[in-house]
Amino acid sequence: MKHRKRSWLLKLLVLVLVAACLAWLLAVWLNRVGDAQAQMSVAVTPELIEQGAYLARVGDCVACHTAREGGKAFAGGLGIASPIGTLYSTNITPDKRTGIGGWTYGEFERALRRGVGHDGSALYPAMPYPSYAKVTDADTQALYAYFMQGVPAVEQANKANAVPWPLSIRWPLAYWRALFAPAPTPETPASEPRDIARGAYLVQGLGHCGSCHTPRALTLQEKALDERSPVYLSGTQLNGWNVPALRGLPHWSTQELVDYLGTGRNAKAAVAGEMTDVILHSTSHMSDTDLQAMAAYLKSLAPTDTVSGQDNEARSAQTAAKLTAAKDLTLGERLYLDNCNACHFVSGRGAEQVFPRLDGATVVNAQSPQALIQVILQGASTPSTARAPSVLPMPGFAKRLDDQEVAELASFLRQGWSNQAAAVSADEVREIRQAISAKP
Ligand code: HEC
Numbered sequence: 001m002k003h004r005k006r007s008w009l010l011k012l013l014v015l016v017l018v019a020a021c022l023a024w025l026l027a028v029w030l031n032r033v034g035d036a037q038a039q040m041s042v043a044v045t046p047e048l049i050e051q052g053a054y055l056a057r058v059g060d061c062v063a064c065h066t067a068r069e070g071g072k073a074f075a076g077g078l079g080i081a082s083p084i085g086t087l088y089s090t091n092i093t094p095d096k097r098t099g100i101g102g103w104t105y106g107e108f109e110r111a112l113r114r115g116v117g118h119d120g121s122a123l124y125p126a127m128p129y130p131s132y133a134k135v136t137d138a139d140t141q142a143l144y145a146y147f148m149q150g151v152p153a154v155e156q157a158n159k160a161n162a163v164p165w166p167l168s169i170r171w172p173l174a175y176w177r178a179l180f181a182p183a184p185t186p187e188t189p190a191s192e193p194r195d196i197a198r199g200a201y202l203v204q205g206l207g208h209c210g211s212c213h214t215p216r217a218l219t220l221q222e223k224a225l226d227e228r229s230p231v232y233l234s235g236t237q238l239n240g241w242n243v244p245a246l247r248g249l250p251h252w253s254t255q256e257l258v259d260y261l262g263t264g265r266n267a268k269a270a271v272a273g274e275m276t277d278v279i280l281h282s283t284s285h286m287s288d289t290d291l292q293a294m295a296a297y298l299k300s301l302a303p304t305d306t307v308s309g310q311d312n313e314a315r316s317a318q319t320a321a322k323l324t325a326a327k328d329l330t331l332g333e334r335l336y337l338d339n340c341n342a343c344h345f346v347s348g349r350g351a352e353q354v355f356p357r358l359d360g361a362t363v364v365n366a367q368s369p370q371a372l373i374q375v376i377l378q379g380a381s382t383p384s385t386a387r388a389p390s391v392l393p394m395p396g397f398a399k400r401l402d403d404q405e406v407a408e409l410a411s412f413l414r415q416g417w418s419n420q421a422a423a424v425s426a427d428e429v430r431e432i433r434q435a436i437s438a439k440p
């Protein structure tokens with residue numbers, strides 16, 4: 001009896017081992033993509049290196065491959081939080097020993113566009129290779145030329161990831177990669193107008209805008225990588241922060257979008273949160289032509305908004321009419337007329353280039369009302385930059401309005417005109433007021 005049980009266990013163990021070996025072999029086979037021995041097909045010239053430097057800006061490689069405190073550019077070591085633990089970006093300077101100086105063009109191409117590392121194992125998708133799969137051969141070669149010959153070599157060993165065993169076993173990643181990362185596709189002549197095609201290429205590819213602006217599935221892949229799906233760039237949450245949809249951006253003109261990406265501000269809004277770094281390291285360095293192309297592409301996408309544009313227009317007109325008639329006003333509406341109307345007007349549309357719009361504004365409709373409450377209490381002003389003229393500052397109302405009044409006013413803003421967001425409570429206002437006064 002005992003003997004029988006033991007042989008049964010032994011069989012099970014052998015079976016599990018064989019299955020694991022087969023799964024591992026299949027993983028190795030799945031990672032056999034690209035050609036590690038491939039060579040550049042063009043000569044490296046100073047122009048090619050310069051083009052590569054520009055493309056590295058577009059791809060924002062520096063943001064992830066540089067440690068925060070005094071880190072050397074591209075030498076890696078930045079900790080990136082992931083559901084399984086902290087991952088560290090790697091040294092991609094041309095140092096032969098600790099960087100990628102010894103890599104062939106084929107190995108670089110394979111890592112960038114297919115997510116397979118030097119030793120043939122799959123990379124964590126913290127490296128946005130599902131987006132970079134869109135990068136053309138010509139641009140990949142320019143990037144390689146820049147990283148080999150335009151970036152100073154830095155000797156700095158890679159940090160081991162802080163991922164506990166058995167999650168740290170890398171080969172199962174091959175399955176994620178095979179399932180969710182697209183293969184690079186040969187270039188085909190675009191059917192859209194030239195600028196929209198160029199914009200799509202930048203936004204979907206090196207720009208990897210979807211990595212923050214597209215919702216992710218449970219298995220962590222972006223739910224869509226291009227406009228064939230209406231969830232692409234439909235907005236999501238990131239570390240508790242609202243990431244807005246980029247589809248159509250009906251509240252902004254093309255020029256306002258270009259201004260925002262080039263300077264971090266436009267006539268209607270100013271940037272905050274993780275987008276600040278994207279603008280600082282990446283989009284503010286892009287040419288006007290490329291910014292125009294990205295804006296043209298984003299404007300060409302159908303907005304996700306479930307409320308149709310016509311309904312929005314009708315609701316906006318209703319609020320404006322009620323404020324104009326000034327009869328049977330709620331407390332929120334009255335506070336708006338008394339304190340805000342002089343600059344933002346009954347239309348909630350402010351004045352172009354001077355007073356930002358509140359009807360449809362991202363900050364007003366954000367899931368968390370924190371930024372809106374802060375603006376009402378403290379006012380706002382953005383520094384002037386070379387590319388954009390300065391606007392007037394907005395005064396703060398912390399002294400004039402109590403918590404209940406700010407809550408009523410903010411609730412009106414979030415539900416007036418075409419806005420549709422949850423009401424705000426006096427408790428939420430009190431917490432933010434206390435946090436502000438606690439700051440030195
Ligand atoms: C959002 C963050 C992020 C961005 C942006 C990013 N990377 Fe990475 N990259 C990573 C992480 C994290 C790894 C390590 C992945 C791993 O260990 O599996 C990595 C790995 C790599 C590797 C493999 C290096 C090695 O030693 O195995 C290369 C090559 C690389 N990145 C190049 C680039 C280039 C070129 C760009 C810009 C076009 C770029 N990366 C942009 C996060 C990023």
Ligand code: HEC
Nearest residue numbers: 207208209212241242243244270271272273274275278362
């Ligand atoms: C690291 C994450 C991240 C990446 C990558 C990213 N964004 Fe953003 N983006 C954000 C966040 C967060 C906000 C919200 C900013 C705020 O609250 O002020 C934002 C806001 C925006 C807005 C303002 C929209 C509005 O209605 O207010 C635009 C436009 C935008 N991003 C465009 C882009 C483009 C184009 C790219 C690619 C080149 C991109 N973003 C890449 C995180 C990101």
Ligand code: HEC
Nearest residue numbers: 268269270339340343356361363375380381382392393394
């Ligand atoms: C004296 C004119 C003036 C008054 C009065 C005023 N604002 Fe403003 N408001 C501005 C200006 C100018 C800005 C842009 C500030 C900047 O550069 O960030 C602004 C910005 C804002 C923003 C941020 C918009 C965005 O997209 O970033 C909100 C929200 C806002 N105001 C709400 C209010 C409310 C609510 C009141 C009444 C309690 C009010 N404002 C009163 C001039 C005014």
